[in-house]
Amino acid sequence: xxxxxxxxxxxxxxxxxxxxxxxxxxxxxxxxxxxxxxxxxxxxxxxxxxxxxxxxxxxxxxxxxxxxxxxxxxxxxxxxxxxxxxxxxxxxxxxxxxxxxxxxxxxxxxxxxxxxxxxxxxxxxxxxxxxxxxxxxxxxxxxxxxxxxxxxxxxxxxxxxxxxxxxxxxxxxxxxxxxxxxxxxxxxxxxxxxxxxxxxxxxxxxxxxxxxxxxxxxxxxxxxxxxxxxxxxxxxxxxxxxxxxxxxxxxxxxxxxxxxxxxxxxxxxxxxxxxxxxxxxxxxxxxxxxxxxxxxxxxxxxxxxxxxxxxxxxxxxxxxxxxxxxxxxxxxxxxxxxxxxxxxxxxxxxxxxxxxxxxxxxxxxxxxxxxxxxxxxxxxxxxxxxxxxxxxxxxxxxxxxxxxxxxxxxxxxxxxxxxxxxxxxxxxxxxxxxxxxxxxxxxxxxxxxxxxxxxxxxxxxxxxxxxxxxxxxxxxxxxxxxxxxxxxxxxxxxxxxxxxxxxxxxxxxxxxxxxxxxxxxxxxxxxxxxxxxxxxxxxxxxxxxxxxxxxxxxxxxxxxxxxxxxxxxxxxxxxxxxxxxxxxxxxxxxxxxxxxxxxxxxxxxxxxxxxxxxxxxxxxxxxxxxxxxxxxxxxxxxxxxxxxxxxxxxxxxxxxxxxxxxxxxx
Amino acid sequence: xxxxxxxxxxxxxxxxxxxxxxxxxxxxxxxxxxxxxxxxxxxxxxxxxxxxxxxxxxxxxxxxxxxxxxxxxxxxxxxxxxxxxxxxxxxxxxxxxxxxxxxxxxxxxxxxxxxxxxxxxxxxxxxxxxxxxxxxxxxxxxxxxxxxxxxxxxxxxxxxxxxxxxxxxxxxxxxxxxxxxxxxxxxxxxxxxxxxxxxxxxxxxxxxxxxxxxxxxxxxxxxxxxxxxxxxxxxxxxxxxxxxxxxxxxxxxxxxxxxxxxxxxxxxxxxxxxxxxxxxxxxxxxxxxxxxxxxxxxxxxxxxxxxxxxxxxxxxxx
Numbered sequence: 001x002x003x004x005x006x007x008x009x010x011x012x013x014x015x016x017x018x019x020x021x022x023x024x025x026x027x028x029x030x031x032x033x034x035x036x037x038x039x040x041x042x043x044x045x046x047x048x049x050x051x052x053x054x055x056x057x058x059x060x061x062x063x064x065x066x067x068x069x070x071x072x073x074x075x076x077x078x079x080x081x082x083x084x085x086x087x088x089x090x091x092x093x094x095x096x097x098x099x100x101x102x103x104x105x106x107x108x109x110x111x112x113x114x115x116x117x118x119x120x121x122x123x124x125x126x127x128x129x130x131x132x133x134x135x136x137x138x139x140x141x142x143x144x145x146x147x148x149x150x151x152x153x154x155x156x157x158x159x160x161x162x163x164x165x166x167x168x169x170x171x172x173x174x175x176x177x178x179x180x181x182x183x184x185x186x187x188x189x190x191x192x193x194x195x196x197x198x199x200x201x202x203x204x205x206x207x208x209x210x211x212x213x214x215x216x217x218x219x220x221x222x223x224x225x226x227x228x229x230x231x232x233x234x235x236x237x238x239x240x241x242x243x244x245x246x247x248x249x250x251x252x253x254x255x256x257x258x259x260x261x262x263x264x265x266x267x268x269x270x271x272x273x274x275x276x277x278x279x280x281x282x283x284x285x286x287x288x289x290x291x292x293x294x295x296x297x298x299x300x301x302x303x304x305x306x307x308x309x310x311x312x313x314x315x316x317x318x319x320x321x322x323x324x325x326x327x328x329x330x331x332x333x334x335x336x337x338x339x340x341x342x343x344x345x346x347x348x349x350x351x352x353x354x355x356x357x358x359x360x361x362x363x364x365x366x367x368x369x370x371x372x373x374x375x376x377x378x379x380x381x382x383x384x385x386x387x388x389x390x391x392x393x394x395x396x397x398x399x400x401x402x403x404x405x406x407x408x409x410x411x412x413x414x415x416x417x418x419x420x421x422x423x424x425x426x427x428x429x430x431x432x433x434x435x436x437x438x439x440x441x442x443x444x445x446x447x448x449x450x451x452x453x454x455x456x457x458x459x460x461x462x463x464x465x466x467x468x469x470x471x472x473x474x475x476x477x478x479x480x481x482x483x484x485x486x487x488x489x490x491x492x493x494x495x496x497x498x499x500x501x502x503x504x505x506x507x508x509x510x511x512x513x514x515x516x517x518x519x520x521x522x523x524x525x526x527x528x529x530x531x532x533x534x535x536x537x538x539x540x541x542x543x544x545x546x547x548x549x550x551x552x553x554x555x556x557x558x559x560x561x562x563x564x565x566x567x568x569x570x571x572x573x574x575x576x577x578x579x580x581x582x583x584x585x586x587x588x589x590x591x592x593x594x595x596x597x598x599x600x601x602x603x604x605x606x607x608x609x610x611x612x613x614x615x616x617x618x619x620x621x622x623x624x625x626x627x628x629x630x631x632x633x634x635x636x637x638x639x640x641x642x643x644x645x646x647x648x649x650x651x652x653x654x655x656x657x658x659x660x661x662x663x664x665x666x
Numbered sequence: 667x668x669x670x671x672x673x674x675x676x677x678x679x680x681x682x683x684x685x686x687x688x689x690x691x692x693x694x695x696x697x698x699x700x701x702x703x704x705x706x707x708x709x710x711x712x713x714x715x716x717x718x719x720x721x722x723x724x725x726x727x728x729x730x731x732x733x734x735x736x737x738x739x740x741x742x743x744x745x746x747x748x749x750x751x752x753x754x755x756x757x758x759x760x761x762x763x764x765x766x767x768x769x770x771x772x773x774x775x776x777x778x779x780x781x782x783x784x785x786x787x788x789x790x791x792x793x794x795x796x797x798x799x800x801x802x803x804x805x806x807x808x809x810x811x812x813x814x815x816x817x818x819x820x821x822x823x824x825x826x827x828x829x830x831x832x833x834x835x836x837x838x839x840x841x842x843x844x845x846x847x848x849x850x851x852x853x854x855x856x857x858x859x860x861x862x863x864x865x866x867x868x869x870x871x872x873x874x875x876x877x878x879x880x881x882x883x884x885x886x887x888x889x890x891x892x893x894x895x896x897x898x899x900x901x902x903x904x905x906x907x908x909x910x911x912x913x914x915x916x917x918x919x920x921x922x923x924x925x926x927x928x929x930x931x932x933x934x935x936x937x938x939x940x941x942x943x944x945x946x947x948x949x950x951x952x953x954x955x956x957x958x959x960x961x962x963x964x965x966x967x968x969x970x971x972x973x974x975x976x977x978x979x980x981x982x983x984x
Contacts, residue, residue, distance in 0.1 A: 456791030545745035
């Protein structure tokens with residue numbers, strides 16, 4: 001009888017083996033894409049199945065005979081790990097299937113090498129989720145960062161992509177340093193770096209706070225919270241689409257996993273203002289992300305900013321959970337944490353769906369700029385209709401999955417007046433206003449994304465030759481879209497699953513309230529207080545829609561006539577008269593003008609060859625990164641005073657050092 | 667889920683049918699009031715029904731480049747609005763369908779309808795369609811948070827987001843005055859004007875394409891599709907009026923499931939709607955349409971008022 005942990009480790013090792021097999025015939029597309037990637041997908045689905053079973057099991061631990069002498073790797077599988085492994089497996093399965101149809105030879109890195117890095121990336125994420133000591137965790141964490149760096153720079157011949165990869169690596173390592181320091185604080189002087197030892201250490205409040213802040217910073221750098229988000233909009237467009245999907249859907253969630261692991265498992269107590277800090281940072285991230293995603297004109301940058309927004313929501317939920325937990329209100333902490341975990345899974349599904357759909361569009365049209373797409377619903381019906389599911393889910397609309405977690409989060413906000421702190425219970429409901437604003441804006445962003453790419457008329461003639469996605473890609477997209485719908489209409493079942501996670505972390509679950517309600521109706525606290533049943537809602541809308549359709553058909557007629565578009569009688573309509581991405585983003589640019597750093601060049605009305613240019617930049621660069629870079633440059637400038645390039649001076653330095661050392665050691 | 671009862675089911679069915687059948691009448695009444703206030707004779711309150719009959723009988727013209735999305739949207743829109751009408755208590759609060767969606771989900775349904783409409787408007791690829799979609803979504807992202815904040819205020823007062831329970835609580839409390847609800851009421855009125863494409867944000871009777879929002883989105887629709895969209899729009903007005911009544915003037919809505927209460931609630935509802943329609947017409951008469959880029963100021967004010975309502979509730983009433 002194999003333990004679940006053993007199976008999980010075996011799957012991770014098998015991923016590594018598949019990666020290595022890619023090197024056997026690195027340029028043979030049939031071998032890499034048609035054999036290895038589907039094999040990896042099967043392993044992904046197997047991992048999801050094992051993790052699904054393991055959520056309800058008691059934690060199991062193991063020590064691997066690997067690692068440094070006296071420093072073996074510890075592994076542990078508990079409900080929190082199992083939940084994130086489920087996410088990893090389900091998404092990796094879909095993305096690998098997609099990659100089987102997506103990979104083309106001839107662009108940068110050969111397919112076999114991409115296969116290696118891809119599977120190392122997957123395995124490293126699995127190891128991150130089951131690591132039970134700081135050493136194993138950091139090894140897996142760094143392998144994950146490096147593997148994804150090589151994936152991001154697949155097309156390394158393009159300078160821009162190299163720059164994006166460098167930025168990504170830089171931020172990843174600044175974050176990793178903070179995480180390392182965090183573990184150093186958490187071990188509390190025992191010199192034992194296993195998580196089991198950290199759990200038993202009772203830290204002084206000051207050191208606990210330092211540990212939390214380091215974790216928030218370090219994992220926040222990977223998750224992309226403000227102001228550490230700068231790598232996301234650069235790295236996502238640079239990476240191949242399956243890799244963007246994996247990074248956005250799964251890798252960002254490993255950072256959330258880390259925050260939850262440190263805050264609720266390794267640290268004993270929580271302090272209320274940690275939660276408020278996380279809440280504030282999360283709100284800023286969510287608003288910033290969505291406002292910027294509304295003005296993007298590159299498909300993948302738009303989605304990257306939208307990922308920043310969603311990470312903001314997740315961090316908001318996390319902050320609420322910490323605050324409630326700190327005030328010893330476990331039922332409400334469980335509600336907020338459930339919303340957080342639910343949103344992690346939702347975001348993984350809909351964002352990977354959208355990233356993969358942009359991948360299909362990219363391959364079919366060779367075009368990433370929104371302004372040169374359009375009308376693809378006619379040419380690529382499979383991709384378009386499945387992407388519609390993803391776009392509606394991202395917009396947070398019922399009855400799809402994005403709405404459920406948003407609903408749970410807002411419910412958690414509505415309970416904040418119960419907090420025993422006069423300022424918090426007044427201010428936090430107001431923070432809900434910002435959450436709602438961000439959620440409403442995400443609807444705007446998705447209408448822009450979907451409307452400009454898939455609807456309307458093709459803006460370029462070449463788009464008429466676009467072809468729909470192949471069978472592998474279709475199966476992957478269908479799997480992810482079905483996930484979005486299923487998570488949306490059957491929330492009670494998923495909440496029961498999440499209860500196994502919140503139980504050990506918080507000590508309370510939502511089951512007691514859920515048990516009193518119907519299996520179709522989600523009532524997290526009390527059915528009298530709030531309830532939501534997406535399945536019945538969908539059924540209601542469907543029945544009324546069908547009745548309306550039948551009634552119109554029955555009593556009247558179903559005749560239609562085709563005609564050219566009317567457009568108020570304007571005869572010279574062409575595709576360039578539709579809104580472009582810039583045009584659609586214009587209201588947001590105007591309403592949220594202070595957010596942007598904008599450069600605009602407008603042509604004069606008499607210009608024969610008018611050029612219109614607008615450049616929107618991230619102000620965080622100028623507030624935060626440019627000053628830091630200037631300071632670093634100044635400091636290095638001071639160091640160069642020492643470096644004169646004359647050998648006699650260097651010999652004097654050596655001599656001086658020697659003297660000082662002799663004096664000290666004496 | 668509350669226990670199923672036949673009287674509840676009957677109340678639910680009556681309420682939904684009443685909403686679907688009365689909604690065009692409310693639209694007609696508002697138009698008639700507006701005509702009277704402008705010293706015109708007016709088309710008569712039954713005109714919307716005649717328009718619907720005429721439209722349904724006509725062939726539907728569909729533009730060449732339309733995808734199936736374009737043809738499905740009117741039905742989806744109608745379905746969403748019916749569901750919204752089903753969960754807002756108008757006659758009684760014993761509604762078996764009410765646990766399906768609470769106040770937050772109601773806002774979600776309205777957002778779904780808006781997004782569907784905006785996507786359909788962009789489907790043909792005309793200049794006015796995408797212009798309308800963009801403006802509608804702008805009004806949407808400004809109005810939706812304000813609406814939700816208004817509903818939050820009511821939820822915090824009654825400790826629930828279930829609309830039926832909110833109405834039960836508000837109508838059965840002894841006559842206490844909530845300053846927060848006053849702020850919320852003003853905010854809600856402003857949001858309703860914007861969401862229902864009324865002056866000062868939009869003009870339902872406009873003939874100038876460049877000033878349109880809602881009308882620009884439906885320019886390409888005709889025949890039965892247009893009929894359904896018009897019907898859905900009047901249902902939306904009806905739903906918003908009923909939300910306003912339920913939150914701010916819930917007196918008269920029957921609490922239990924007894925038939926007498928429901929029968930008595932009907933004239934109360936009609937009277938309130940008639941007065942509400944008059945007031946809406948009066949607001950439209952005395953205000954001028956704002957430039958589109960003044961709309962954020964208008965809706966920002968509504969948002970601020972709603973947030974203020976929340977703060978006032980936290981400061982004075984808890």
